[in-house]
Amino acid sequence: MKISDLQKKIREFVRLRDWEKYHDPKNLTMALAGEVGELLEIFQWLSPKEAKQVMKDPVTAKQVRHELADIFVYLLRLSDKLQVSLEEAVQEKLIHNQKKYPVHLSKGVATKYNRLKTK
Amino acid sequence: MKISDLQKKIREFVRLRDWEKYHDPKNLTMALAGEVGELLEIFQWLSPKEAKQVMKDPVTAKQVRHELADIFVYLLRLSDKLQVSLEEAVQEKLIHNQKKYPVHLSKGVATKYNRLKTK
Amino acid sequence: MKISDLQKKIREFVRLRDWEKYHDPKNLTMALAGEVGELLEIFQWLSPKEAKQVMKDPVTAKQVRHELADIFVYLLRLSDKLQVSLEEAVQEKLIHNQKKYPVHLSKGVATKYNRLKTK
Amino acid sequence: MKISDLQKKIREFVRLRDWEKYHDPKNLTMALAGEVGELLEIFQWLSPKEAKQVMKDPVTAKQVRHELADIFVYLLRLSDKLQVSLEEAVQEKLIHNQKKYPVHLSKGVATKYNRLKTK
Numbered sequence: 001m002k003i004s005d006l007q008k009k010i011r012e013f014v015r016l017r018d019w020e021k022y023h024d025p026k027n028l029t030m031a032l033a034g035e036v037g038e039l040l041e042i043f044q045w046l047s048p049k050e051a052k053q054v055m056k057d058p059v060t061a062k063q064v065r066h067e068l069a070d071i072f073v074y075l076l077r078l079s080d081k082l083q084v085s086l087e088e089a090v091q092e093k094l095i096h097n098q099k100k101y102p103v104h105l106s107k108g109v110a111t112k113y114n115r116l117k118t119k
Numbered sequence: 120m121k122i123s124d125l126q127k128k129i130r131e132f133v134r135l136r137d138w139e140k141y142h143d144p145k146n147l148t149m150a151l152a153g154e155v156g157e158l159l160e161i162f163q164w165l166s167p168k169e170a171k172q173v174m175k176d177p178v179t180a181k182q183v184r185h186e187l188a189d190i191f192v193y194l195l196r197l198s199d200k201l202q203v204s205l206e207e208a209v210q211e212k213l214i215h216n217q218k219k220y221p222v223h224l225s226k227g228v229a230t231k232y233n234r235l236k237t238k
Numbered sequence: 239m240k241i242s243d244l245q246k247k248i249r250e251f252v253r254l255r256d257w258e259k260y261h262d263p264k265n266l267t268m269a270l271a272g273e274v275g276e277l278l279e280i281f282q283w284l285s286p287k288e289a290k291q292v293m294k295d296p297v298t299a300k301q302v303r304h305e306l307a308d309i310f311v312y313l314l315r316l317s318d319k320l321q322v323s324l325e326e327a328v329q330e331k332l333i334h335n336q337k338k339y340p341v342h343l344s345k346g347v348a349t350k351y352n353r354l355k356t357k
Numbered sequence: 358m359k360i361s362d363l364q365k366k367i368r369e370f371v372r373l374r375d376w377e378k379y380h381d382p383k384n385l386t387m388a389l390a391g392e393v394g395e396l397l398e399i400f401q402w403l404s405p406k407e408a409k410q411v412m413k414d415p416v417t418a419k420q421v422r423h424e425l426a427d428i429f430v431y432l433l434r435l436s437d438k439l440q441v442s443l444e445e446a447v448q449e450k451l452i453h454n455q456k457k458y459p460v461h462l463s464k465g466v467a468t469k470y471n472r473l474k475t476k
């Protein structure tokens with residue numbers, strides 16, 4: 001299913017419940033952050049090794065899937081409201097980051113400043 | 120572009136820079152939360168009305184697009200690592216939420232417990 | 239009660255339960271962020287006006303108090319582990335911000351860049 | 358310096374700049390979350406071992422102190438606005454958690470549900 005189709009489904013879900021009025025960008029950003037907080041809570045006390053194996057436990061795996069879904073729902077909703085194409089934004093950002101992090105300078109650089117993204 | 124194609128592009132970006140070793144689920148969740156923090160900073164002092172018009176200012180609009188892209192990149196990356204299909208997870212969650220929030224009970228309910236998602 | 243006394247109490251609470259091993263700075267920062275996520279969830283769908291009156295409802299007031307406590311507990315714990323004095327750090331930051339935001343330039347400036355803090 | 362004295366200082370800082378109007382509970386919670394996001398960014402790519410030694414590098418140590426200060430400033434400000442005593446709230450919460458997590462049941466329990474706090 002395309003991103004725009006998912007957004008359409010969510011839009012309809014919201015419209016039917018008359019929740020549109022709550023979905024301004026401030027509120028949706030808060031809701032997005034709240035969901036990410038729930039994902040953090042799943043991982044916070046796990047060792048890196050335990051975190052990598054989190055999907056092997058069916059109960060936790062289901063929780064993780066639900067939280068990822070919740071995060072994506074609010075991200076889709078927010079970008080729908082702001083009329084930002086997520087696909088285009090990501091592709092633009094990758095081009096931007098290719099310039100910012102040339103392979104020969106970034107390769108395996110183990111500093112904390114080594115990121116996937118640019119400020 | 121399909122979600123799986125975006126994930127493939129990001130995977131390749133990471134592989135070329137040998138950043139795979141940093142991308143465990145704990146770290147990626149922290150990075151995702153850090154990006155959401157940057158989006159919060161854009162909106163934090165705006166009134167709800169100003170927040171709705173944020174895309175009318177080209178400078179802020181570009182910032183918003185970049186932050187949405189950063190958030191999506193880490194969400195794609197994390198779900199790729201955890202082998203969760205974001206499309207499927209969202210569709211499952213919407214079905215779940217349709218039961219949890221039946222239209223006749225949820226319509227326009229203006230409480231703080233009125234959410235798009237379920238705990 | 240002094241900040242250092244609160245930290246001592248929390249340290250003892252943790253020691254008795256043998257939870258010290260989970261409390262490294264990464265984990266504590268994640269836990270802090272998770273608690274802030276719960277506070278965001280309380281406020282996310284409220285209008286600014288409703289948010290201001292949140293302490294008038296005893297049930298929500300209690301939730302808010304609990305979340306503020308949780309956030310403070312992890313902040314105290316983290317700064318204890320990192321041996322940072324919160325009082326001193328705040329006082330240093332206020333001096334820093336006084337230079338960064340001189341009154342005559344900052345007064346009532348209604349831009350989104352108008353912050354209490356400096357990057 | 359007492360918590361209430363720190364709050365008084367911050368209140369005065371804000372009053373002089375006429376920033377009071379931005380400081381409603383929604384906005385302050387967003388600002389608090391934004392600052393926690395900056396702290397997450399410091400730790401996100403560090404190994405647990407590196408994270409423990411973060412204060413040994415003077416540049417990063419200063420960043421950490423500044424972020425902890427920013428977080429505390431907004432927490433102090435928010436609790437001041439909501440008229441919540443942070444000391445009392447923490448002490449109440451610790452009593453609550455002592456009941457919730459009796460030592461004999463909680464000792465060294467290495468599950469992800471093992472937390473310092475209660476939902």
